[in-house]
Amino acid sequence: MHIHFIQHEVFEAPGACLEWAKDRKHDITFSKVYENQPLPETADNIDILIVMGGPQDPGTTREECPHFDAHAEKALIQKAVEAGRAVVGICLGSQLIGEALGARFEHSPEKEIGVFPIRLTADGLKDEKLNHFGASLAVGHWHNDMPGLTPQSKVMATxxxxPRQIVAYSNLVYGFQCHMELTPEVVELLIAEELDFLENNTVHAYVQKPEEICKHNFSEMNEKLFQFLDKLAEEYRLTSSLFPDLEKTKK
Structure with a gap:
């Protein structure tokens, strides 16, 4: 399978998502937009599109951040969804998915940075790609916003x-506001970017100190993510086999 990553900043690295793609020996390509690498013009050669996070939001303009083109990314997401590809958004990526499908992103009630539990909703517990998470799972967080909801979407975890930690927009399109891709190496990059804030925060209840974040073992969270991605890839394979024209466009 061909996995394409959109990465917005060097410190918002794909972490465990990249480990999964390499371990499964998938073909991997990148649009590292912080290096001004272009986005694919079409989704024809993509099986799973993974859109990473970043300090931007979907309303960030080119004037504010010259390397981030929200309109172009939303257009690619739309193409991928319309072509029946699997799409996963993380943090900013989840917000871009919602926007691409017509739902405006919103500010989260609380800023969250650190490791805190998410709880699956009734819909989440019914979802076979997610229910192995269990009722509650400690995961990474690094955000201030959350994705918008379409009429067809379902909140899978809070x-x-x-209130919107995981959103399913369809059986192949998921937005993760939380960061299950975090590894110790990625956490170090993120902490370095916000060290002053993390050390001096006295306002936000859900922002942990750097040493508290670093002591967490991310391996269980990563393994749960790997299982989700395996299940998503398998559902995509089954869906593609039902629509052989999809396979033709990728050859």
């Missing part, structure tokens, strides 16, 4: 600080 947290104490954010």
């Amino acid at each position: 947290s104490a600080g954010c």
Whole structure:
């Protein structure tokens, strides 16, 4: 399978998502937009599109951040969804998916940085790609916003600080406001970017100190993510086999 990553900043690295793609020996390509690498013109050669996070939001303009083109990314997401590809958005990526499908992103009730539990909703517990998470799972967080909801979307997981942690927009399109891709190496990059804030925060209840974040073992969370991605890839394979014209466009 061909996995394409959109990465907005060096410190918002794909972490465990990239480990999964390499371990499964998938073909991997990148649009590292912070290096001004272009987006694909079409989704024809993509099986799973993974859109990473970033300090931007979907309303960030080219004037504010010259390397981030929200309109172009939303257009690619739309093409991928319309072509029946699997799409996963993380943090900013989840918000871009919602916007691409007509739902405006919103500010989360709480800023969350650190490791806090998410709880699956009734819909989440019924979802075979997610229910192995269990009723509650400690995961990474690094956000201030959350994705919008379309009439067809379902909230699959919430947290104490954010009511939209995982959103299913279809059986192949998922937005993760939380960061299950975090690894110790990625956490170090993120902490370095916000060290002053993390050390001096006295306002936000769901922002942990750097040492508290670093002591967490991310392996269980990563393994749960791997299982989700395996299940998503398998559902995509089954869906593609039902529509052989999809396979023709990727050859």
